[in-house]
Structure formats: structure tokens, C-alpha cells
Amino acid sequence: MIEFSVQKRQGAFDLDIAFSSPGGVTALFGRSGAGKSSVVSLAAGLSKPDQGRIAVKDQVLFDSKQGINLPPERRRVGLVFQDGRLFPHLTVRANLTYGEHLVPQAERWAEFGKVVELLGISHLLDRRPAKLSGGEKQRVAIGRALLSSPRLLLMDEPLAALDGARKHELLPFIGKVAREFSVPILYVSHAIDEIIELANHLVVLDEGKVKGAGPVEDLLNELDLSDITGRLDAGSILLARVVEHLPSFAATRVALGENHITLPWLDALPGALVRVRIGAQDVALALEKPHRTSFQNILSGRIASIASGGEGKADVRVEISPDGGGMLWTRITSLAASELGLKPGDPVYALVKSASIARSAVAAKA
Amino acid sequence: MTPVEAEALRLSLWVSGWAVAASLPPGILCAWLLARRHFPGKSLVDGIIHLPLVLPPVVVGYFLLVGFGRRGMIGAWLYETFNVTFAFNWKGAALASAVISFPLLVRAVRLSLESVDQGLEQAARTLGAGPLRVFFTITLPLVAPGVITGSILAFARSLSEFGATITFVSNIPGETRTLPIALYTLTQTPGGDVGAFRLCVISVVVAMVALLASEILSRRVARRMEGL
Numbered sequence: 001m002i003e004f005s006v007q008k009r010q011g012a013f014d015l016d017i018a019f020s021s022p023g024g025v026t027a028l029f030g031r032s033g034a035g036k037s038s039v040v041s042l043a044a045g046l047s048k049p050d051q052g053r054i055a056v057k058d059q060v061l062f063d064s065k066q067g068i069n070l071p072p073e074r075r076r077v078g079l080v081f082q083d084g085r086l087f088p089h090l091t092v093r094a095n096l097t098y099g100e101h102l103v104p105q106a107e108r109w110a111e112f113g114k115v116v117e118l119l120g121i122s123h124l125l126d127r128r129p130a131k132l133s134g135g136e137k138q139r140v141a142i143g144r145a146l147l148s149s150p151r152l153l154l155m156d157e158p159l160a161a162l163d164g165a166r167k168h169e170l171l172p173f174i175g176k177v178a179r180e181f182s183v184p185i186l187y188v189s190h191a192i193d194e195i196i197e198l199a200n201h202l203v204v205l206d207e208g209k210v211k212g213a214g215p216v217e218d219l220l221n222e223l224d225l226s227d228i229t230g231r232l233d234a235g236s237i238l239l240a241r242v243v244e245h246l247p248s249f250a251a252t253r254v255a256l257g258e259n260h261i262t263l264p265w266l267d268a269l270p271g272a273l274v275r276v277r278i279g280a281q282d283v284a285l286a287l288e289k290p291h292r293t294s295f296q297n298i299l300s301g302r303i304a305s306i307a308s309g310g311e312g313k314a315d316v317r318v319e320i321s322p323d324g325g326g327m328l329w330t331r332i333t334s335l336a337a338s339e340l341g342l343k344p345g346d347p348v349y350a351l352v353k354s355a356s357i358a359r360s361a362v363a364a365k366a
Numbered sequence: 367m368t369p370v371e372a373e374a375l376r377l378s379l380w381v382s383g384w385a386v387a388a389s390l391p392p393g394i395l396c397a398w399l400l401a402r403r404h405f406p407g408k409s410l411v412d413g414i415i416h417l418p419l420v421l422p423p424v425v426v427g428y429f430l431l432v433g434f435g436r437r438g439m440i441g442a443w444l445y446e447t448f449n450v451t452f453a454f455n456w457k458g459a460a461l462a463s464a465v466i467s468f469p470l471l472v473r474a475v476r477l478s479l480e481s482v483d484q485g486l487e488q489a490a491r492t493l494g495a496g497p498l499r500v501f502f503t504i505t506l507p508l509v510a511p512g513v514i515t516g517s518i519l520a521f522a523r524s525l526s527e528f529g530a531t532i533t534f535v536s537n538i539p540g541e542t543r544t545l546p547i548a549l550y551t552l553t554q555t556p557g558g559d560v561g562a563f564r565l566c567v568i569s570v571v572v573a574m575v576a577l578l579a580s581e582i583l584s585r586r587v588a589r590r591m592e593g594l
Contacts, residue, residue: 044492072491085489088591089507098503099493130591148493 001184002026002152006042006052006062013208018052021186025178027199027216028188034205036188040156043186044079045072056152056184076103078145078183080155084137086129092140093125099148110146110181118180119143119173135166139173146177153177153185159194171197196220196237196277217275217326235279236329238320242272256320261297261352283330284351285316287340297352301328303344306337316342318350367568371561373540374548375568381456381544382524385463386517389471393520394506394513397475418530419469427533430462434534458535459542463524470523471516478512479505511584518580522573545569 005018015035028036041047043054043061051064060068061075078099086095096116100108116122119139129137138158145153158174159167175198178185189195195202195216202219204211212219220237240254245265252266254274261276268274289298301318304327309315314337318328328350342348367375399405400412418426434441436453445451452458482505490500506513528546535542537551549565552558 044488046488046491071496072488073494073496075492076494077492079489079492081485081489083485085483085485087486087490087504089510098490098495102494102499128591144493 001057002186003053003055004039004043006049006054008038008042008047008049008052010038015049015208017205017208017210019203019210019213021184021201021203023182023184024200025185025187025198026201026203027195028186028203028205029190029192029195030205030211031190035208036190036205037156038208039205040079040154040186040188043152043154044077045070045075059151073102076148076151078148078150078153080138080141080145080153080158082157082160084129084134084141084161086132086137086140086144088129090128091125092121092127092129092132095129095140096121096125096143096147099144103149108149109183110149112147114180115143115146118176133166134162135170138162138170142173142177146181146183150183153183155185155187157188157190159189159191167194174198192220193277196275235277235282236327238276238278238326238328240274240276242266242268242270242274244270256299256326259297259299259320261299278328278352280315280329280331282353283318283328285318285330285332285336285340285342286349286351287346289349290351293351295351295353299328299350299352301348301350303342303346303348305344306342308334314342318348320350368561370539370548371565371568374543374545374565375572377456377459377540377542378525378544378546378572381459381463382521382527384457384460385467385524386471386521388460389464389468389520390513390517393468393471393516394475394509397472397479398501398505400472401476401479415472416469418466423466423527423529424533426465427462427530430458430465430530430534434458434461452535454535454538455541456535459527459531459544462530462534463527466527466530467520467523471520474516474519475509475512478509478515482508511587514580514583514587518576518583522576525569525572525576545572 001023002021004020006015008015015038017035017039028039030036038047042049045061048069049062049064052062053060053064054062056077060066061070061077062068087098090098096112100110100112116125119142121136121139121143124132124136124140129140132140142158155174159170162170171194174187178198187195187198199216201214202216203213204219217237217239238256240256240261243253243255243260245252246262250265251262252264252268253260253262254266254276256276263276266274284295289300299320301320304317304319306317307315309331312334313331314334316330316332316337318330320326320328330350396411396415400408430452432438434444434452436442436445436451441452452461486508487500487504490504491497495503526546527544528550531542531544532547532550537543537547543551545565545568549562549569552562552565
């Protein structure tokens with residue numbers, strides 16, 4: 001659906017990025033300076049690649065071989081900037097309809113009333129941007145981009161300018177946009193929790209190159225991202241199904257294959273698929289199934305690999321069985337690993353503190 | 367006000383109004399070129415636009431006479447092709463005022479243009495607006511304060527224009543005798559002191575009104591941007 005393959009010489013390094021995406025929400029992840037924003041401006045037509053090809057569905061936006069380079073206004077690529085960039089001299093309503101009027105009636109798929117309602121901005125329509133809060137501005141910016149009925153929606157770190165609480169307010173709106181409209185979204189971020197919550201496809205960039213691309217679960221579990229995300233972010237992403245809610249304990253039980261684990265209360269219907277993130281530091285290992293313990297979540301599995309994690313730590317990968325939906329990364333001390341005599345193939349029990357599953361890291365899957 | 371004073375005032379406002387109105391489109395274009403484009407000879411263009419600011423107005427008037435007089439290079443062609451002449455009429459006075467005040471207008475608009483966030487223009491492009499539409503719907507409204515300031519400055523400078531006007535189109539009552547020229551005439555006339563003083567007062571009042579109007583307008587525009 002999205003085909004992106006470009007080369008461009010620029011300052012610190014040469015950009016050489018190629019990826020394709022099946023649609024849905026594709027996250028572009030990488031440190032600052034990895035080339036994420038360059039991809040955005042190349043896709044939007046705000047800068048020009050030296051060579052390559054950019055296409056969305058069947059529409060070619062740029063092709064150096066065919067000599068095609070559509071100007072930004074003809075690409076129909078909606079762009080939500082980090083800093084909103086609302087037009088200060090126009091009301092919120094006029095900002096929203098700016099792009100809508102420029103799309104032929106027959107090609108409009110975003111309806112004003114629906115967008116305004118979805119983003120919760122109907123009470124802001126007659127105000128001017130200067131009077132809006134940061135989160136409101138970004139919601140209007142998203143609405144403005146949507147109403148131009150784009151073929152591709154680019155979001156360039158739309159949460160980066162907001163503080164923590166505002167981020168968590170805005171994130172669900174972006175999730176709703178992704179679910180309600182079928183427009184492919186390219187979501188740029190350097191925050192792994194946003195990506196886990198929103199994206200189904202992930203492209204990891206490093207120094208102007210693609211370091212890995214694929215479905216979020218596969219990629220985050222396969223790829224050692226710790227040199228990009230930092231040590232604290234090491235962890236596993238598992239796909240789980242909501243089983244039941246336990247209202248009196250403010251908890252929700254989900255299934256990972258045949259294993260059940262308990263999460264903090266989750267707004268999702270039973271049967272829904274959710275993505276669960278388990279930090280590698282929050283998992284302990286045991287050779288026998290513990291009884292009478294405060295650990296709520298005990299997953300049985302088999303050791304797939306053990307690697308030295310440096311600083312006296314060992315990174316152990318546990319395959320959750322049977323059909324547990326993936327690999328669980330755990331980080332334990334190498335002393336513990338050696339005293340337990342862990343080796344690949346051994347059956348183990350992974351103990352996960354239920355409280356260690358942060359609510360923000362749990363998302364309804366689109 | 368005596369009929370003579372009223373006529374000088376009316377003529378001044380008329381000439382200055384036309385001078386500003388006619389220089390707005392080329393002034394904004396020049397400001398945009400200087401603020402946004404890089405082209406060979408840019409410094410030269412910049413210099414030529416600013417020349418009237420530093421040249422004695424009489425020199426500008428003389429150039430205009432040579433260029434736009436009935437027999438001037440451009441003037442003769444204009445007369446033969448369009449039957450239009452700037453020689454010794456109010457249009458010539460307006461042209462002289464426009465040339466003299468042009469750099470003030472360009473400077474103000476250019477400063478304002480340089481402070482416009484080009485990210486907003488990019489945003490408009492991604493929303494489907496071509497460069498011209500972006501200019502008229504985004505850029506121009508955002509530089510409105512600069513355009514207003516520049517226009518008022520140019521208008522005030524036009525009102526006070528003397529040297530270039532009298533050199534180019536002389537001192538013809540009802541045609542080119544604007545307030546400053548009428549004032550000069552009175553100071554050269556025995557017993558004209560009182561009349562000259564009255565014209566001074568009128569000039570001061572007109573200038574004050576123009577400045578106040580500019581202040582009120584720019585404040586209103588600024589308030590609109592702040593969302594009131």
C-alpha cells in the first residue's frame with residue numbers, strides 16, 4: 001500500500017531508506033537524527049530525493065526514473081506536524097475546512113461532523129488557535145489533515161510537544177482515527193510505548209538506513225532494540241485476548257495461548273485482542289511452579305536462548321508454551337542464571353508481576 | 367479652511383492615496399522577492415529600491431523628469447502608446463511620491479515577511495493549496511500588520527513629499543500644489559506667514575490622524591491573531 005524507496009545525500013549521513021507497508025498504522029521509529037523527519041518531508045513533497053520512488057496505493061508521488069515529482073498540493077498527503085502549525089489568523093472551523101474545500105467533492109471521504117465529533121473539538125470551532133491548549137491544537141491539526149481526505153496521513157511526532165498527561169489524553173484520539181478511517185497512517189515517533197499502542201507495522205531507522213521492518217510484535221521481539229531504545233525499554237510484546245473483567249479488583253484477565261495473566265483494568269470487550277508489553281526487568285524465572293505466591297502471572301515455557309547482557313546480567317529468552325503467542329525476554333543476573341543451571345531447552349516458569357504491566361503499554365489492537 | 371487650503375489638502379490626500387495604492391502590489395512583490403528568493407543581482411535590486419531613501423529628493427525628481435517627462439525615454443513612449451503622461455499633472459506628483467516612499471513600504475513588508483513561519487505555508491501546501499493560493503490565503507493575511515505599517519509610513523512620507531515633486535511636476539495650483547508645496551509658496555509670498563502657519567497645523571493634524579489610524583489598525587489585527 002505504501003511503497004517508499006529513496007536515496008538522498010544530506011549533511012551528516014546519506015539517507016538510503018526503503019520499506020513498504022501493508023496499510024494500517026506504520027510506525028517509523030528511531031533516535032532523533034535517524035532520518036525519520038526526512039522521510040516525512042520527502043513523502044509530503046516538501047523536499048526532493050536524489051532518486052527513488054514513493055507511491056501510495058496506485059498513485060505514484062515520486063519516481064526519479066519516470067521523472068514524476070508531484071508538488072505537495074497534488075500529493076494528497078495529510079501531514080500532522082509536531083508543532084501543530086495551525087493558521088493563527090483563521091478560526092478553528094476555517095482551519096479545519098481549509099483543505100476540505102480544495103478536494104473535489106467526489107473524492108472527499110472525511111465528513112466534517114464525524115471528524116469533529118471523533119476528535120471532540122466541536123466546542124472549539126469558533127475560537128482561534130492562540131487560545132487552545134497544546135492537546136486541543138494537535139486534535140485540530142489532526143482534524144484539518146483528515147478533512148483534506150488524504151491518501152496517506154503522516155504524523156510527525158504529534159505528541160512530542162506535549163507533556164506526559166496531555167500525551168495520554170491525545171493518544172486514544174489517534175487510535176480512534178486509525179480505527180474509524182481506513183486511511184493508511186505513517187506515524188513517526190521515538191517513544192516505543194506510543195508505537196506499541198498504535199501501530200501494527202514497524203520500520204526501525206538508524207543513521208539514515210532501515211534497521212528492520214515488519215509487524216510490531218515480530219520486530220520488537222526479534223530485534224534487539226536496546227541500543228536504540230535504551231536499556232529500560234527492553235521487553236517483549238505479546239498479543240493477548242481479553243477473557244474477563246474482575247471489577248472488584250479493578251483487573252482484567254487476558255489469555256496468552258493457554259496461559260492466563262491478569263492486567264490492571266482494561267477498557268476492552270472480552271474477546272478483543274490487546275497488545276501486552278512485559279518489561280524484561282519485570283520477569284523472574286523459576287524451575288518449579290511456585291505455590292502460594294503474590295505473583296499473579298505465572299507462564300510456563302521453555303528457554304530458547306541465553307545471552308550475556310553485560311554488567312553481570314543475562315538476557316534469557318523464554319518461549320511461552322504451548323502456543324503462547326511468542327517469546328518473553330527476561331533479564332536476570334548472570335549469578336542467578338548460573339546457580340539455577342539454566343540452559344536452552346529447559347522448561348521454566350516465568351513470573352510476571354501483574355502490576356508491572358503498565359496500563360499505557362496495553363492497547364486495543366486495531 | 368479657505369478654498370485654497372482645502373484644495374491643497376484634498377490634492378495631498380488624493381496624490382498620497384494613489385501613490386500608496388499603486389505601489390502596494392509592486393511593493394509587496396519586491397518585498398517577497400527580497401525576503402524569499404535568491405537570484406543574481408539581488409543586492410543591486412535591493413540597492414536600487416533603497417536609493418530614494420538616501421538620495422536628495424531633487425535628484426529623484428530630476429531622474430523622473432528625464433525618464434518620464436513628455437520627451438523622456440519612458441514618458442515619450444507612454445504618451446505615444448497609451449496617451450498617458452506624467453508631466454506636470456497630479457499623476458506625476460503621485461509617481462514622485464510613490465518612488466520616494468517605495469523603500470519604506472518594501473522594508474516594512476519585507477521585515478514582516480521574514481517573521482512569517484514558513485512552516486505554515488508548508489502546511490497549507492500539504493492541504494492542497496498551490497503556491498498562489500498559499501500566498502493569498504496564508505502569507506498575505508499574516509503580513510497584514512507589516513502591510514498596514516508600511517502603507518501608513520509610505521502615506522505619511524508621500525504627504526510630506528516636496529523636492530522630487532516640485533522638480534518633476536513643478537508647482538501648479540489644483541494639479542501639483544500639494545500641502546508642502548502650497549506652504550512653500552506662502553513662505554515665498556509677502557504676508558503669507560499666517561497662511562503658512564495654518565497649513566502647518568493642518569499638516570500636523572493629518573499626520574497625527576494617519577499615525578493613530580495605523581496604531582488602531584495594527585492593534586486590531588494583532589488582537590485577531592491572539593484569538594479575541
